[in-house]
Amino acid sequence: MKIVSAINDLRKARLALPGSFGLVPTMGYLHEGHLALVRRAKAENDRVGVSIFVNPAQFGPNDDLSKYPRDMDRDLRLLEEAGVDLVWTATSDIGYPPGFQTFVHVEHVSIPLEGKHRPGHFRGVATVVAKLFNVFTPDRAYFGQKDAQQVIVIRRLASDLDFPLEIVVCPTVREPDGLAMSSRNAYLNREERRAATVLYRALSAAKGAFDKGERDGAKLRTLMASVIASEPLAQMEYVSAADADTLTEFNWVSSNVVLLSLAARIGNTRLIDNFLLPETSNFKL
Secondary structure, three states, X not given: OEEEOOHHHHHHHHHOOOOOEEEEEEOOOOOHHHHHHHHHHHHHOOEEEEEEOOOHHHOOOOOOOOOOOOOHHHHHHHHHHOOXXXXXXXXXXHHOOOOOOOOOOOOHHHOOOHHHHOOOHHHHHXXXXXXXXXXXXXXXXXXXXXXXXXXXXXXXXXXXXXXXXXXXXXXXXXXXXXXXXXXXXXXXXXXXXXXXXXHHHHHHHHHHHHHOOOOEXXXXXXXXXXXXXXXXXXXXXXXXXXXXXOOOEOOEOOOOOEEEEEEEEEOXXXXXXXXXEOOOXXXXX
C-alpha cells in the first residue's frame, strides 16, 4: 500500500496504477461503514484509493473540527488489511495551500436541510471532492447513503462539471440496534449512546406509517418529530420528507420517491440519518 501526502506524489502514484480505479473519500477514524465502501470498490475495480483528510472547509464556526476524532495509525492498518493500493493523507495546508481562494458552490440542492443548519458546509464538501476527482481521476467514487444530501450534491457536481466517473452509493451500515455508523458516535457516553437510537426509531415510525399508506408529508414529519421529542437527551434540528432528487418538501407523496431525513443533537453530538422510500423502488441516490 502506497501512502503519500504531497499532491505531486499523489499524481505520480496514481499514474503508476493501471486498470480501473475506485476512490473512497473519507475524513478518517474509519468504521465498518467506510470499510464496506472499500470492499465494494475492490469488488468493482482493479485498484482502490482512499483519501484521509479532515476537511476544514466543511466545518462551521460552531462545529467540532478541533475535536474531530483521529487515529491515523489504526486507519492505515485497517486499509492495508483491506487491500487498498493508494492512500492520500494530508494536512490543511496541503489541501488548501497559502493563497488558496477557489471554491465550488452547488446551488439549489445545497440550500435546505444540512445547508440551512450548517452554512458553507457543502461549499467545503464540493470543493474538496472536486479536488479529489481531479487528482485521483477515478473511474468510480464511493459514498454512503447515510450522508444522503451530500450524495445528491456530489452527483450534481459531477454531472455539471463533466467529471467522467460513476458515483456509487452504498447502503447505510448500522449497529445492531439501528444506529447508523458514524465517526461522531465516538463522542457519545453510555446514556447518550442509548438515546441516539431515537433517530432510527423516528425514521422507522415514519416508514411504518408510509408502508400502511400514509402519504401526507406533514404527518410524516410530525411523526418523526414526536418520536424525537420523546427522548429527553435529544434536541431536534430538522425532520424532512422530501423529493429524493430535488429535496423539495412534499405536501403529498404521490409517485415520487421520498427521502425521510433528520438531524438531532444527542447531548453535544450532532447526528444525522435517513431512509429512502419505498424500499422496493429502483431509484438510487
